[in-house]
Amino acid sequence: xxxxxxxxxxxxxxxxxxxxxxxxxxxxxxxxxxxxxxxxxxxxxxxxxxxxxxxxxxxxxxxxxxxxxxxxxxxxxxxxxxxxxxxxxxxxxxxxxxxxxxxxxxxxxxxxxxxxxxxxxxxxxxxxxxxxxxxxxxxxxxxxxxxxxxxxxxxxxxxxxxxxxxxxxxxxxxxxxxxxxxxxxxxxxxxxxxxxxxxxxxxxxxxxxxxxxxxxxxxxxxxxxxxxxxxxxxxx
Amino acid sequence: xxxxxxxxxxxxxxxxxxxxxxxxxxxxxxxxxxxxxxxxxxxxxxxxxxxxxxxxxxxxxxxxxxxxxxxxxxxxxxxxxxxxxxxxxxxxxxxxxxxxxxxxxxxxxxxxxxxxxxxxxxxxxxxxxxxxxxxxxxxxxxxxxxxxxxxxxxxxxxxxxxxxxxxxxxxxxxxxxxxxxxxxxxxxxxxxxxxxxxxxxxxxxxxxxxxxxxxxxxxxxxxxxxxxxxxxxxxxxxxxxxxxxxxxxxxxxxxxxxxxxxxxxxxxxxxxxxxxxxxxxxxxxxxxxxxxxxxxxxxxxxxxxxxxxxxxxxxxxxxxxxxxxxxxxxxxxxxxxxxxxxxxxxxxxxxxxxxxxxxxxxxxxxxxxxxxxxxxxxxxxxxxxxxxxxxxxxxxxxxxxxxxxxxxxxxxxxxxxxxxxxxxxxxxxxxxxxxxxxxxxxxxxxxxxxxxxxxxxxxxxxxxxxxxxxxxxxxxxxxxxxxxxxxxxxxxxxxxxxxxxxxxxxxxxxxxxxxxxxxxxxxxxxxxxxxxxxxxxxxxxxxxxxxxxxxxxxxxxxxxxxxxxxxxxxxxxxxxxxxxxxxxxxxxxxxxxxxxxx
Numbered sequence: 001x002x003x004x005x006x007x008x009x010x011x012x013x014x015x016x017x018x019x020x021x022x023x024x025x026x027x028x029x030x031x032x033x034x035x036x037x038x039x040x041x042x043x044x045x046x047x048x049x050x051x052x053x054x055x056x057x058x059x060x061x062x063x064x065x066x067x068x069x070x071x072x073x074x075x076x077x078x079x080x081x082x083x084x085x086x087x088x089x090x091x092x093x094x095x096x097x098x099x100x101x102x103x104x105x106x107x108x109x110x111x112x113x114x115x116x117x118x119x120x121x122x123x124x125x126x127x128x129x130x131x132x133x134x135x136x137x138x139x140x141x142x143x144x145x146x147x148x149x150x151x152x153x154x155x156x157x158x159x160x161x162x163x164x165x166x167x168x169x170x171x172x173x174x175x176x177x178x179x180x181x182x183x184x185x186x187x188x189x190x191x192x193x194x195x196x197x198x199x200x201x202x203x204x205x206x207x208x209x210x211x212x213x214x215x216x217x218x219x220x221x222x223x224x225x226x227x228x229x230x231x232x233x234x235x236x
Numbered sequence: 237x238x239x240x241x242x243x244x245x246x247x248x249x250x251x252x253x254x255x256x257x258x259x260x261x262x263x264x265x266x267x268x269x270x271x272x273x274x275x276x277x278x279x280x281x282x283x284x285x286x287x288x289x290x291x292x293x294x295x296x297x298x299x300x301x302x303x304x305x306x307x308x309x310x311x312x313x314x315x316x317x318x319x320x321x322x323x324x325x326x327x328x329x330x331x332x333x334x335x336x337x338x339x340x341x342x343x344x345x346x347x348x349x350x351x352x353x354x355x356x357x358x359x360x361x362x363x364x365x366x367x368x369x370x371x372x373x374x375x376x377x378x379x380x381x382x383x384x385x386x387x388x389x390x391x392x393x394x395x396x397x398x399x400x401x402x403x404x405x406x407x408x409x410x411x412x413x414x415x416x417x418x419x420x421x422x423x424x425x426x427x428x429x430x431x432x433x434x435x436x437x438x439x440x441x442x443x444x445x446x447x448x449x450x451x452x453x454x455x456x457x458x459x460x461x462x463x464x465x466x467x468x469x470x471x472x473x474x475x476x477x478x479x480x481x482x483x484x485x486x487x488x489x490x491x492x493x494x495x496x497x498x499x500x501x502x503x504x505x506x507x508x509x510x511x512x513x514x515x516x517x518x519x520x521x522x523x524x525x526x527x528x529x530x531x532x533x534x535x536x537x538x539x540x541x542x543x544x545x546x547x548x549x550x551x552x553x554x555x556x557x558x559x560x561x562x563x564x565x566x567x568x569x570x571x572x573x574x575x576x577x578x579x580x581x582x583x584x585x586x587x588x589x590x591x592x593x594x595x596x597x598x599x600x601x602x603x604x605x606x607x608x609x610x611x612x613x614x615x616x617x618x619x620x621x622x623x624x625x626x627x628x629x630x631x632x633x634x635x636x637x638x639x640x641x642x643x644x645x646x647x648x649x650x651x652x653x654x655x656x657x658x659x660x661x662x663x664x665x666x667x668x669x670x671x672x673x674x675x676x677x678x679x680x681x682x683x684x685x686x687x688x689x690x691x692x693x694x695x696x697x698x699x700x701x702x703x704x705x706x707x708x709x710x711x712x713x714x715x716x717x718x719x720x721x722x723x724x725x726x727x728x729x730x731x732x733x734x735x736x737x738x739x740x741x742x743x744x745x746x747x748x749x750x751x752x753x754x755x756x757x758x759x760x761x762x763x764x765x766x767x768x769x770x771x772x773x774x775x776x777x778x779x780x781x782x783x784x785x786x787x788x789x790x791x792x793x794x795x796x797x798x799x800x801x802x803x804x805x806x807x808x809x810x811x812x813x814x815x816x817x818x819x820x821x822x823x824x825x826x827x828x829x830x831x832x833x834x
Contacts, residue, residue: 002549002550015742016742016744016745017740017741017742017744030550031549031550032550032584033491033550033551033582033583033584034491034550034551035492035582038491038551041696044696044747045694045696045697045700049694049695049696049738049739049748050739050740050747050748051747052745052746052747053747054283055459056282056283056287056288056289056458056459056460057287057289057291057292057458057459058458058459058492059292059492059494059578059582060581061291061292061384061387062282062286062287062288062291062292062458063286063287064282064283064287077492078581078582080581080582080584082584083584104429104744104745105744105745105746105747108745108747110283110429111283111284111287111406112283112284112404112406112407115284115286119398122399123391123394123395123398124346124347124392124395124396124398124399125346125347125395126399128345128346128347131345136303136341137340137341137344137345137357137358138344138345139352139355139356139357140352140356141352141354141356142351142352142353142354142356144356145349145351145352149349149382152349152381152388152391153384153387155286155291155387156284156286183347186347186349188345188347189347
């Protein structure tokens, strides 16, 4: 028979109607391979329908369900109970919304506000390079692509921005910076000046203290700090 | 009780796009490119367009490269027609297939990071059901972005819509379509985050709301795919086409249902039951584990039904095993890296040494809102609804017929997004039409009834039961008695949901309220699926009737289901277009009605 864990989830709540903030504790027994999103769903069905939490794809591809678990930003959709118990050495978990965006209710934050920084970094080709004569597509060697391909896996879950010791008020943030860096490295982008202006601006990469917390917490295992380091060296 | 619900404001725009996944944003990007002066609203249910379900598509996007001398569009059309079990519309198949490579070029110019071959050209891979020379050999037809093609497409379409100046209205759902003298003139939206109802008037409205996978217990679909577009269409008195055409992927990972790709079996993975017997030998003695999706799905379901499945104690779902233990480390670490990592992430299993749990998982809704090849929504009488369009998974043109080929969905959403955009432009009126009298009243009455309802029922519990019933009785196997029972259960659920009390009365980010509305949409979608499946007394593509296991020419038509009151449906028929065959061009004989045998 499978193992059962007796879990204590203390969840930070917020009710906009009463402007009330409080911690609420839920206790539940769970098998080892339920995920934290499954636990939230069970809380809704079995204990408290009012608890609001965010998710969408629930397989680590959309970055909607980021929360702080015992102070560490993580995706609730891929955190298995037994892994959480191993990682934190406890069955007691304190869960809070991420702080990179205002809280709307309970664990749900206003991602739109967080995304404003990514939009400032212009996540598209500002001036796409023309196709060479006679060609219908650009040629990009696998070696060239390999230099920045890892950064294109970013799902903007903002776990890196949450963990970043530079805070999220003065620094545009690791993921938004990376959105600009990728397009500096992409040979199809002609508008490099504007990108450099942002990357070296007041909110740019020199706000980064190189703690590498971003790489440490990235759920997609992207070495975010590596890309910021490249930008600091100008090695695009 | 809180404040009385009201329409907070009325806005106007040129084009209202509801749903900002791949299809919706491709449409938006096209409109911006062609007419930068237009004001486009793009509405999405998720917190930001990048969170859309399109991002989860893995394998690739089918498109015939005109530079490739071994492949041609007619081969791709044939594969799609055959794969769909002769239920795709050939005019649509032709139009979409012909538009494929232009989309690849568009994406590439806009910065998608396609995987490349050694020469720096866009790589292509083979995918099930895609052949050259009408089944003679495998086609290299799918372009891809590693194992995250959908994400590449989503990021590109989102970037271009943002660059073009789309006004994003996020965390927002459509609750009502507005009509004035038969024309769609906009919609009523519920802004979930703000808790506000708004009216938007537009010269054209495009629905791109995605799938309905949450109708089933195990699904690869995201939490938001609750059939909202289908429900809104049904409530507007319009039909849904081929709702019974639902695809189940044979190997979803237990419990979250995440897709474990065909690659597991093509690399030599073996399905085993409780006794560890390699059971596919009994169902497909020659092809065994490599048999087509539907055959494998039915074999797994049979094993489970006959007591040879295994119960997962955590998720309380029965499954079979896929055995990958005999495969060399290289296969685990390189060729199956991503899927193997899914087993590790979601089941904490090491595929090199442990058996991994899989079972059929709902994957794709071929059926949807009926449209023509331009994405214009059609009525039961096959006439165009002026001002209303539908694209992507919520729509049914129909490219996929009764069974979708892998990589054809990404193709469809891009090409149809662009085509619908083109049609929107050609028919764009000068002036906005006014809102009809009583606009929004139905929405406000509905949401007021949710907030005022009394009782002890629970949305989550009813949803669980509904998904269980639909999976068992209207899933991989269907039989008359089971479907009648399912329909009776759906009616009972509908009565029970009226007794759900919502404790949070504030409408801002009210998850209880949203999920209550979603449950109505799920029930409407489920009812249309079940009724369509009950009516269609044959087996075709993914629709398998145990009591009618063969395809029948009597049912060589599209089902149209309308539903005025819950459970009270009326059926219509739409002929299946045979345009390629009827044109009597080159190879036209390959486009006749034929058996689907591989």
